[in-house]
Amino acid sequence: MIKMTYRDAVRSALREALRGDPRVFLMGEDVGRYGGCFKVTYGLLEEFGPERVRDTPLSESTFLGAGVGAALGGMRPIVEIMTVNFSLLAMDQIVNNAATLRHMSGGQLSVPLVVRMATGAGRQVAAQHSHSLEGWYAHIPGIKVVAPATPADARGLLLAALHDPDPVFVFEHSALYGIDGEVDEGAAPDVIGRALVRRRGDAASVITYGGCVGKALQAADQLAADGIEVEVLDLRSLRPLDTSAILASVARTHRAVIVDEGWRTCSFAAEVSAQIMEGGFYSLDAPVGRVCSAEVPIPYAKHMEDAALPQVAGIVHAVRETIGSHG
Amino acid sequence: MIDSGSPVPPPPPRAHALELLSQMLLVRRFEEKSAELYTLGKIRGFLHLYIGEEAVAVGAMQALTEDDGIVATYREHGQALARGIPAGALMAEMYGKANGCSRGRGGSMHFFDVARRFYGGHAIVGGGLPVAVGLALADRMLGRPRVTACFFGDGAVAEGEFHESLNLAALWRLPVLFLCENNLYAMGTALERHQAQPDMRLKAQGYTIPAEAVDGMDVLAVEDATLRAAAAVRRGDGPFLLEIRTYRFRAHSMADPELYRAKEEVEQWKSRDPIALFLGRLRFWRLLDDADLAAIDARVAGQVDEAVRFAEAGPWEPLEDLCRDVYTRVQP
Numbered sequence: 172m173i174k175m176t177y178r179d180a181v182r183s184a185l186r187e188a189l190r191g192d193p194r195v196f197l198m199g200e201d202v203g204r205y206g207g208c209f210k211v212t213y214g215l216l217e218e219f220g221p222e223r224v225r226d227t228p229l230s231e232s233t234f235l236g237a238g239v240g241a242a243l244g245g246m247r248p249i250v251e252i253m254t255v256n257f258s259l260l261a262m263d264q265i266v267n268n269a270a271t272l273r274h275m276s277g278g279q280l281s282v283p284l285v286v287r288m289a290t291g292a293g294r295q296v297a298a299q300h301s302h303s304l305e306g307w308y309a310h311i312p313g314i315k316v317v318a319p320a321t322p323a324d325a326r327g328l329l330l331a332a333l334h335d336p337d338p339v340f341v342f343e344h345s346a347l348y349g350i351d352g353e354v355d356e357g358a359a360p361d362v363i364g365r366a367l368v369r370r371r372g373d374a375a376s377v378i379t380y381g382g383c384v385g386k387a388l389q390a391a392d393q394l395a396a397d398g399i400e401v402e403v404l405d406l407r408s409l410r411p412l413d414t415s416a417i418l419a420s421v422a423r424t425h426r427a428v429i430v431d432e433g434w435r436t437c438s439f440a441a442e443v444s445a446q447i448m449e450g451g452f453y454s455l456d457a458p459v460g461r462v463c464s465a466e467v468p469i470p471y472a473k474h475m476e477d478a479a480l481p482q483v484a485g486i487v488h489a490v491r492e493t494i495g496s497h498g
Numbered sequence: 499m500i501d502s503g504s505p506v507p508p509p510p511p512r513a514h515a516l517e518l519l520s521q522m523l524l525v526r527r528f529e530e531k532s533a534e535l536y537t538l539g540k541i542r543g544f545l546h547l548y549i550g551e552e553a554v555a556v557g558a559m560q561a562l563t564e565d566d567g568i569v570a571t572y573r574e575h576g577q578a579l580a581r582g583i584p585a586g587a588l589m590a591e592m593y594g595k596a597n598g599c600s601r602g603r604g605g606s607m608h609f610f611d612v613a614r615r616f617y618g619g620h621a622i623v624g625g626g627l628p629v630a631v632g633l634a635l636a637d638r639m640l641g642r643p644r645v646t647a648c649f650f651g652d653g654a655v656a657e658g659e660f661h662e663s664l665n666l667a668a669l670w671r672l673p674v675l676f677l678c679e680n681n682l683y684a685m686g687t688a689l690e691r692h693q694a695q696p697d698m699r700l701k702a703q704g705y706t707i708p709a710e711a712v713d714g715m716d717v718l719a720v721e722d723a724t725l726r727a728a729a730a731v732r733r734g735d736g737p738f739l740l741e742i743r744t745y746r747f748r749a750h751s752m753a754d755p756e757l758y759r760a761k762e763e764v765e766q767w768k769s770r771d772p773i774a775l776f777l778g779r780l781r782f783w784r785l786l787d788d789a790d791l792a793a794i795d796a797r798v799a800g801q802v803d804e805a806v807r808f809a810e811a812g813p814w815e816p817l818e819d820l821c822r823d824v825y826t827r828v829q830p
Contacts, residue, residue: 196639222639228669233628233662240632240646243617244567246639248632263659267622268629276610276618277601278823312824336826 172355178348180322181211181287183356184329185249189219192247195333196223198234199251208253209289209348235261235286239268239338242284247333252288255304255342269338270313284338285329290318291344291382291432292480298468301476303432305342305381306439309409315339315363316409318381322352324407327361334360344382344432366413368420372400375426375490378417378443380406383430383481390486401428401490409439414446421451426493428460430481435463460489509783510718516794518560518717519780522552522773523798525576528585529748531802532575532592532606536752540809541592543605544621548576550747553772554679555580557720558647558742561675561728565615567637567646569630571679572607572621573746577649583611585801586808595812602815603823623684624657626650627676631663634672634737645731647675653684655701656692664705664737671736675728676702678741679714685750686758698741707737714744715772718779747771 175183188195197212203226206213216224227234231252238250252258258265265286272280292301309316315337319325325343332339369384370391377387387403394401404420406413421427427447431440440461447459465479509515529547536545548555555576562568562581570577578588583599591598592606600610600619608619617633620626630648637644654660655678667674678698682689689696702709708730712723720742727738745767749756756764780786 225670228662228665230662230666232659233631233666236625236628236659236663237632237635237666240617240629240634241636241639242632243629244633244636244640246636263622263625264628267625268620272618273826274823275600275604275608276612277598277603279600279610279612280617281826315825 172353174351175322175354176348177322177325177343177350177352178209178211180325180352180354181329181343182213182215183354184326185212185215186218188249188330188333189215189223194245194247195249196225196246197249197251198225198227198238200227200229200253202226202251207251209345211348212251231257231260232264236264236268238284238286239264239272239282242282243272243280247283249285249287249333252286254300254345255288255290255302256299258288258304265308265314266311270311273337274313281336282338283336285332285341286338287329287341287343289345290342291346292469292476293346293382295471295473295476297471301469303464305409306431306433306442308340309439309442313338315411316342317363317407318342318344318409319407320347320381320384320405322350322354324361326354326356327358328363328407330360331363335363339363342381346382350385364408364411364413366404366406366408366416368402369405370401370403372402373424374399375401375428375493376404376420376424377401377428377430377486377490378404378406378420379430380409381432383432386481386483387430387486389483390490393483393487394490399490399494399496412442412446414450417443417446418451421447422454425454425456427455428462428486428489428493430462430486432464432481434466435461436466438463457493457495460493462486462489509785512785515780515785516790518556518721519773519776519786520794520798521556521580522717522776523794524585524801525552525556525579526773527798527802528579528588528805529575531806533748533752535806541606542594544572545592545606545752546573546750547746547748548573550767550771551679551681551714551744552576553717553720553776554714554742554744557717558677558724560721561724562645562647565642565644567615567617567630567633567644568649569617569626569633569646570619570649571623571626571651572619573651574609574619574649575606578609578611578616581611581614581616583609583614583616585805589805589809590812593809593812595809596815597808597812624650624654624659627654627659627663630674631667631672634667634674635670638670638672643732645673645675645728647677649677649679651684652678652680652682652689652698653692655698656684664702664707664739667737668705668707671734673731673734674737675731676707676737676739677724678739679744680741681744681746683750683759686754688758698739702739707739709739709741711741711743714742715770715775717772717776
């Protein structure tokens with residue numbers, strides 16, 4: 172185990188993949204000479220050369236679609252889309268091709284494509300660079316969606332994505348790139364679709380993923396100071412969703428608060444809430460709570476942006492609501 | 499209206515000429531039968547017929563080897579037949595049967611046959627181009643001397659994906675053969691009503707891609723132009739764009755009342771029917787007599803009848819399989 176940043180953990184996985192499989196290559200905007208917009212791919216061009224670390228034009232739809240085609244052709248492309256907002260320009264290739272080709276061809280095709288992108292707000296980059304749209308992608312059958320919250324998961328889930336025969340979308344919250352964590356560089360690839368309990372507790376389940384896991388753990392610390400022990404469940408994968416882990420946690424705690432940086436309306440949190448209603452209704456002692464982003468394009472001004480996003484105080488408040496303790 | 503600018507070529511070998519004719523006739527009769535079966539409710543959904551454009555798919559496909567890849571549009575019956583996908587598997591697909599070429603999951607617009615490197619069947623206009631670029635990229639990276647032929651219509655050139663794909667293919671010198679099947683209409687919108695620059699060659703040149711235009715009603719001209727274009731791509735010269743000028747005689751789809759074009763225009767183009775034109779040439783060259791034609795007609799009719807029988811006899815996929823093939827591995 173060594174300590175490394177989330178950014179370095181992603182790079183470590185990319186390097187391992189590039190070294191281990193000649194079919195793997197990277198493609199995206201400024202992944203090469205620039206070193207990656209978040210410096211994730213820094214140094215890889217020098218190590219692996221321009222054939223395998225490909226700078227692309229600003230043509231999201233086409234380089235994503237070229238990733239689909241290259242995957243069909245026997246390669247293992249890893250496409251980086253700078254940030255989730257730019258993925259909207261590639262929506263056609265994602266929804267109409269990557270997700271459908273296997274089914275539409277009657278099972279003849281597989282699309283072993285990995286797409287990485289940064290998601291989330293919190294850096295004062297305003298309304299067009301602050302989306303959390305992973306919930307949209309989780310809506311689509313035919314693709315998988317993971318959201319690693321720790322450096323170890325950033326490595327393990329990316330390697331798992333590379334071993335998957337189908338398109339996997341990896342959402343890396345941009346606020347996480349600088350965080351540290353223990354990483355075992357010898358560990359086997361993770362398994363997609365398994366949630367993890369990050370903290371045990373019996374007062375309530377705080378269910379979250381990606382950039383909100385850290386906030387949920389901080390909220391749990393604050394609550395613990397008042398003797399309230401909550402469980403923090405990190406979903407890690409939005410599709411497939413580990414529903415049994417969610418229901419098992421709620422069965423233990425009888426209360427749930429879902430934290431999701433997406434907007435509340437039609438949010439991924441709404442899906443989790445519905446799963447709890449359908450599968451865990453009789454173990455609930457209180458209504459399911461949700462902490463989501465305010466219904467507003469994410470504003471630039473810091474105080475406004477902070478107010479729009481899920482924060483530790485809001486999570487603490489929501490947990491107290493659900494257990495009826497505002498002491 | 500386009501006249502073939504090229505002089506009458508020397509006659510092709512007889513067997514090859516009759517094969518071209520047979521393939522075009524198979525497409526024509528298959529499409530006529532499809533229209534009939536659509537009105538009977540055997541085929542549902544969208545059905546886009548290829549009648550009038552047969553010389554394009556049949557001519558172009560001659561230039562491709564079995565290792566080359568093909569990406570086509572939702573009007574891909576001609577390409578699929580010319581590629582050699584059995585007519586029965588295509589008809590069964592349109593019936594929605596499990597013995598269809600996409601197991602009934604795709605229908606008329608989504609024919610696939612991986613063994614023949616036929617990668618669809620794409621119904622989002624322009625959406626196939628990036629996939630073709632990627633297939634070509636894989637070939638380049640794996641050192642396979644293949645061509646990826648990408649069919650698309652004139653409507654697709656208005657899409658951003660057309661421009662992005664030409665740029666990327668040219669920038670990376672990828673072995674893509676862009677085949678613009680210009681039938682003068684983007685669904686119901688005439689070319690001059692959707693393109694500021696209707697000459698596809700000039701668009702390609704803007705991306706440094708060599709381009710030619712060819713009479714798409716002349717199967718030999720299409721074959722010849724595609725052979726030369728494919729050879730350039732195969733040599734490693736990078737992509738090539740061929741604008742194949744043609745016309746669809748039938749409506750855009752079965753739901754189209756054709757309010758946007760004059761009957762006279764359609765009739766004028768029908769006077770250059772690619773099959774009739776080629777038949778005329780074959781008779782002029784004395785490569786075909788009435789008995790030959792009758793034999794070919796009978797064989798093609800038999801193929802179409804057999805295709806319908808295959809489709810009729812095909813099984814429906816069991817409902818338990820509904821969620822099959824969404825992912826490659828069954829979800830735990």
